[in-house]
Amino acid sequence: MPSDADIRLTFQRRLKEAREERALSQKNLGIEAGIDPFVASTRINRYEQGVHEPDMATIQRLAKALQVPLPYLFATDDRLAAMILAFDKLTSSDKDRLLRDLGQRKGK
Numbered sequence: 001m002p003s004d005a006d007i008r009l010t011f012q013r014r015l016k017e018a019r020e021e022r023a024l025s026q027k028n029l030g031i032e033a034g035i036d037p038f039v040a041s042t043r044i045n046r047y048e049q050g051v052h053e054p055d056m057a058t059i060q061r062l063a064k065a066l067q068v069p070l071p072y073l074f075a076t077d078d079r080l081a082a083m084i085l086a087f088d089k090l091t092s093s094d095k096d097r098l099l100r101d102l103g104q105r106k107g108k
Helices: 004-021 026-032 040-049 056-066 070-074 078-089 092-106
Strands: none
Touching: 004 040, 004 056, 004 070, 026 040, 026 056, 056 070, 070 078
């Protein structure tokens, strides 16, 4: 099980990676997440650097602004993070089919 420090570092890294993937500045991400434009850049920078930790409501708004599932931001395993992103893009029926297939494999 990952330590609290590992989870914090993962959040910082994934926040920055997702922001850069969307080509958002720290300020624009902050604004999209509902942070006051006057402090948006500084706040996002401090979250990415681990100087401050956002509360859960802010993390949820950041995930929404970044268009990533909330669990992605905390997945310490890179393979799991990739799976979370891929799963999120599937249709509902494809998600159901995949879960059934995985359930069948689990029994083997």
